[in-house]
Amino acid sequence: MRGEKPKLTEVEEIKDTSDFLRGTIKEGLEDRLTGAIAASDTQLTKFHGVYQQDDRDLRNERRKQKLEPLYSFMVRVRVPGGVCTPEQWLVMDDIADTHANGTMKLTTRQAFQFHGVFKRNLKATIQEINAALLDTIAACGDVNRNVMCNPNPYQSELHAAVYECSKKVSAHLTPGTTAYHEIWLNGEKVVGRRDEEPIYGKTYLPRKFKMAFAVPPSNDIDIFSQDLGFTAIVEEGRLTGFNVSAGGGMGVTHSEPETYPRVADVIGFCLPEQVVDVAEKVVTVQRDFGDRTNRKHARLKYTIEDRGVEWFKGEVEDRLGFKLEEARPYRFDHNGDRYGWVQGHDGRWHLTLFIQNGRVKDAGAYSLKTGLREVAKIHDGDFRLTGNQNVIIAGISEENRSKVEACLKEYGMRDSCHQSGLRLNSMACVAFPTCGLAMAESERYLPGLLDKLDAVLAEVGLKDEPITIRMTGCPNGCARPYIAEIAFVGKAPGKYNLYLGGGFAGDRLNKLYRESLSEEETLRMLTPMFSEYAKERREGEHFGDFVIRKGHIAEVKSCRDFHV
Numbered sequence: 001m002r003g004e005k006p007k008l009t010e011v012e013e014i015k016d017t018s019d020f021l022r023g024t025i026k027e028g029l030e031d032r033l034t035g036a037i038a039a040s041d042t043q044l045t046k047f048h049g050v051y052q053q054d055d056r057d058l059r060n061e062r063r064k065q066k067l068e069p070l071y072s073f074m075v076r077v078r079v080p081g082g083v084c085t086p087e088q089w090l091v092m093d094d095i096a097d098t099h100a101n102g103t104m105k106l107t108t109r110q111a112f113q114f115h116g117v118f119k120r121n122l123k124a125t126i127q128e129i130n131a132a133l134l135d136t137i138a139a140c141g142d143v144n145r146n147v148m149c150n151p152n153p154y155q156s157e158l159h160a161a162v163y164e165c166s167k168k169v170s171a172h173l174t175p176g177t178t179a180y181h182e183i184w185l186n187g188e189k190v191v192g193r194r195d196e197e198p199i200y201g202k203t204y205l206p207r208k209f210k211m212a213f214a215v216p217p218s219n220d221i222d223i224f225s226q227d228l229g230f231t232a233i234v235e236e237g238r239l240t241g242f243n244v245s246a247g248g249g250m251g252v253t254h255s256e257p258e259t260y261p262r263v264a265d266v267i268g269f270c271l272p273e274q275v276v277d278v279a280e281k282v283v284t285v286q287r288d289f290g291d292r293t294n295r296k297h298a299r300l301k302y303t304i305e306d307r308g309v310e311w312f313k314g315e316v317e318d319r320l321g322f323k324l325e326e327a328r329p330y331r332f333d334h335n336g337d338r339y340g341w342v343q344g345h346d347g348r349w350h351l352t353l354f355i356q357n358g359r360v361k362d363a364g365a366y367s368l369k370t371g372l373r374e375v376a377k378i379h380d381g382d383f384r385l386t387g388n389q390n391v392i393i394a395g396i397s398e399e400n401r402s403k404v405e406a407c408l409k410e411y412g413m414r415d416s417c418h419q420s421g422l423r424l425n426s427m428a429c430v431a432f433p434t435c436g437l438a439m440a441e442s443e444r445y446l447p448g449l450l451d452k453l454d455a456v457l458a459e460v461g462l463k464d465e466p467i468t469i470r471m472t473g474c475p476n477g478c479a480r481p482y483i484a485e486i487a488f489v490g491k492a493p494g495k496y497n498l499y500l501g502g503g504f505a506g507d508r509l510n511k512l513y514r515e516s517l518s519e520e521e522t523l524r525m526l527t528p529m530f531s532e533y534a535k536e537r538r539e540g541e542h543f544g545d546f547v548i549r550k551g552h553i554a555e556v557k558s559c560r561d562f563h564v
Helices: 010-016 025-029 039-048 059-064 086-098 119-131 156-172 179-184 272-289 300-307 309-320 368-378 398-410 446-459 519-536 543-549
Strands: 050-054 071-077 104-106 112-117 211-214 228-235 238-246 265-270 340-343 349-353 382-385 391-396 426-428 469-472 486-492 495-500 511-517
Touching: 010 039, 025 039, 025 119, 025 179, 039 050, 039 179, 071 119, 086 104, 086 112, 086 119, 086 368, 086 382, 112 119, 119 179, 156 211, 156 228, 156 238, 156 272, 228 265, 228 272, 238 272, 265 272, 265 309, 272 300, 272 309, 300 309, 349 398, 368 398, 391 398, 426 446, 446 469, 446 519, 486 511, 495 519, 511 519, 519 543
Parallel strands: 211 228, 426 469, 469 486
Antiparallel strands: 050 071, 071 112, 104 112, 228 238, 238 265, 340 349, 349 391, 382 391, 486 495, 495 511
């Protein structure tokens, strides 16, 4: 009917009636007859950093035995800027053993993630996280999530200033509801007090919102994949402000061309003291104009693509009450991590370790989890989680370096970064067995595929060539695959869509090369391409640029070209 309002999504209805994210979560936690919680509450627990999952490896067998799925929960810990203390690392390590599956996952957003937490252990897990002065609120859900920050081991004099900005934004955009403390931390609900969300409003944002701070020349947090990005501008060694970028996002849906990834647009420059205000106003524009009728069309990238960059910039500036300055010059060279030892301006040392797909666990002689625990016991600096699922043992004093090196040697970690160029630039999401969206393997499969691709690259003399490669078990894009030079996106068990041509610095989308490939088909297609690259590449030419120049794939100049 004319004038009838569009129907909101079911999730919008759930948020609206949730009493500021309470729902019936508290009652569901007390129900011992099931390992699950109510379906509507599974949408709300995301705002508290908790996802309900089940073990998909066991699903069919349990169904045959007429048992409910083996439900457990993923708990994500918010770590603004990816920085944590040795004491906090030790608490996370202990939680992995006492409440989770014995491992920690370092995420692509510089956060800790636990898998296999049963409902009966959820409350204790979150309480122990908070006792360590970390939390899980807003680690997931339709809010601003963990704010990323370039960990910057080789520009340590700038890290502190940029990191402080990221912490301020994170704190300012944390939801104000007291439901988190009531449900998880035994806080009492104050009679007569009404919760308020002055930034988010009663129904929060239409979808998740991601934000990051980058420091050129390193784009290791993939600034152009973010809803909102701040790129540090350094002049004469001093942080003068940030270029502001908006509208990035990775998620798509297979066979639905109206969904697409997008790289963010740079819309201007702001001073360090203006960052919090700019972040808030961008969030409120998305709050007010984002699509609440179609969750597949609800990210900021669609708001900007539909209405235009100039409209968006004008709306933000109207709310700010001032205009953003013209963007300043900058350059990104890469979006990978710099491995090994680096000494900072203050004489302290930083060591970046490679961690395959961010999974901290012991595996035979490579006792990664145990070794990092022992390092944490003696470390006099901090730990920095990177956006590439690795960890930096940061701020090591000169007198403590030998102790750290001894730990690395004892637990088989000293040579962690002695890997191929392809492996050092690889990432994978979790996928099976816990992710409910997974269509194919990712974390468990990528290492084996890399073994075979590495053999091909070694044969043509490219073993150490840095090439970004990423894999996800579904098109949701958690490992940011659509800006990798090579990407695999799960389509079905054992079948992947192959994408080629992303920018080495994370500044260009890749494009679909072939659909639903098996491993054999993948190797058959990439092997001659690697050989050609070895023989015909120009000096300094990256693989993503090469496949475009040679006509293997067309360059994507706009998100609208992604499916064409």
